[in-house]
Amino acid sequence: MSTTTALPARTRNPLERFLGLFADVRPGEGTTVVLLMLNVFLLLCCYYIIKPVREALILGGESAEVKSYTSAAMAAVLVVLVPAYGNFASRVNRMRLIAVVSMVFVVNLVLFYVLGRMNIPHLGIAFFVWVGVYNLMIMAQFWSFANDIYTREEGERLFGVVAFGASLGAVLGGRVAKVLFHALGAYNLLLIAAALLAASLLITAAVNRSEARAHDARSREAAQAPLGREGGFGLVLSNRYLLYIALLALVLNIVNTNGEYILGKTLSEAADRMIARDAISDAAEFKRNFIGTYYAGFFTWVNTVGAVVQLFVVSRLIQKIGVRAALFVMPCIALGGYALLAVAPVIGYIRAVKIAENSTDYSLQNTARQALFLPTSREAKYKAKAAIDTFFVRAGDVLSAGVVLAVTALALTTRTVAAINIALVLVWLVLVAAIGRQHKKLTAGPGTAG
Numbered sequence: 001m002s003t004t005t006a007l008p009a010r011t012r013n014p015l016e017r018f019l020g021l022f023a024d025v026r027p028g029e030g031t032t033v034v035l036l037m038l039n040v041f042l043l044l045c046c047y048y049i050i051k052p053v054r055e056a057l058i059l060g061g062e063s064a065e066v067k068s069y070t071s072a073a074m075a076a077v078l079v080v081l082v083p084a085y086g087n088f089a090s091r092v093n094r095m096r097l098i099a100v101v102s103m104v105f106v107v108n109l110v111l112f113y114v115l116g117r118m119n120i121p122h123l124g125i126a127f128f129v130w131v132g133v134y135n136l137m138i139m140a141q142f143w144s145f146a147n148d149i150y151t152r153e154e155g156e157r158l159f160g161v162v163a164f165g166a167s168l169g170a171v172l173g174g175r176v177a178k179v180l181f182h183a184l185g186a187y188n189l190l191l192i193a194a195a196l197l198a199a200s201l202l203i204t205a206a207v208n209r210s211e212a213r214a215h216d217a218r219s220r221e222a223a224q225a226p227l228g229r230e231g232g233f234g235l236v237l238s239n240r241y242l243l244y245i246a247l248l249a250l251v252l253n254i255v256n257t258n259g260e261y262i263l264g265k266t267l268s269e270a271a272d273r274m275i276a277r278d279a280i281s282d283a284a285e286f287k288r289n290f291i292g293t294y295y296a297g298f299f300t301w302v303n304t305v306g307a308v309v310q311l312f313v314v315s316r317l318i319q320k321i322g323v324r325a326a327l328f329v330m331p332c333i334a335l336g337g338y339a340l341l342a343v344a345p346v347i348g349y350i351r352a353v354k355i356a357e358n359s360t361d362y363s364l365q366n367t368a369r370q371a372l373f374l375p376t377s378r379e380a381k382y383k384a385k386a387a388i389d390t391f392f393v394r395a396g397d398v399l400s401a402g403v404v405l406a407v408t409a410l411a412l413t414t415r416t417v418a419a420i421n422i423a424l425v426l427v428w429l430v431l432v433a434a435i436g437r438q439h440k441k442l443t444a445g446p447g448t449a450g
Helices: 014-019 030-061 064-069 071-089 094-117 123-149 152-162 164-184 188-214 217-224 232-238 240-278 283-326 329-343 347-371 378-409 414-444
Strands: none
Touching: 014 030, 030 123, 030 152, 030 164, 030 188, 030 283, 071 094, 071 123, 071 232, 071 378, 094 123, 094 188, 123 152, 123 188, 123 347, 123 378, 152 164, 152 283, 152 347, 164 188, 164 283, 164 347, 232 240, 232 378, 240 283, 240 329, 240 347, 240 378, 240 414, 283 347, 283 414, 329 347, 329 414, 378 414
């Protein structure tokens, strides 16, 4: 009579036990989780070093209205870039896709540094457009990769702790920008950002190699294969679930961009009043530094609050109430905040509302929204996600620019913009309910919601 000896169950190592304080991290998952955290940490640190530079250049040399109108150029660029990205993804494997796109952005950062040193006029407009495209594409690509290597069950457990790297990177990036902005100047920060982006690519390559070794031959073959031929826009328009997510991204970004206009307009007017009151000679330099420093501090607050929520609240809350219910939290916060601004558009209240809205967006809302793609196909994770997270988000900016144009032409106040946001948040709540119904169908069994 033969006997078999059962292999001992794997136990969590010290790193996984530590991560288990914040999320349900199981044996063998710790290394990949930490590498993904570090990867997105570098990406967000890079972005928040760039972001105050962007604000200083666009608002220091242009106006809050120009900042809003420039978003239309981003959408126009993405109409071309999204199909090009999809075509390239159909020809190469995921690592080649990520490597090429990342290195193009690294080269772009160095190029903007050179152009800035040459004092090219209106560079702030071109840089504003570029940053808007860069941030959305690079983050969509990261989360596509994370969705690709995790199953739905793994992603819903681990995305919360992975996304903490984004929150921490945003906090540190904001602090670095605030400290170094005056010491190094705006353009030198771009070289630091380029180095961070290149480092993140090395980490992606390490995770890709590790996951290839850990999975079976079929999974490795799927990861190395190019995607199908259908484009991102076609995938979105042919699938009701993806379409609702796209419309959610659209409406959410109209609301958020309208809120940014309220803050930017109020801040720009405050700087103008200080210039007139104190008879400052170099008005442009004062305004650029005033706005850049203010936004660096503002972003630091947003991301500090977001990091705390991400680390201690998000994973537990999603585990307790689920992804679908978690999507209702942010619109409820936005509804109360813009109701307050419609009554009292004071800069202190505007700052508080935007900190609450943005910190929730970057933590709970972002994690829940990324998890919506876990039960979708690889084509949807890369191509449809790229279309949604870039074009549909920037289309929201374009519609927000239309709101700003109408408000400016009619000489209306920022209270009107807040009232418009209240109506849009109600639409947002309806879309979240529709997404929840489709998500429930999609995760109940085989098949797709359509």
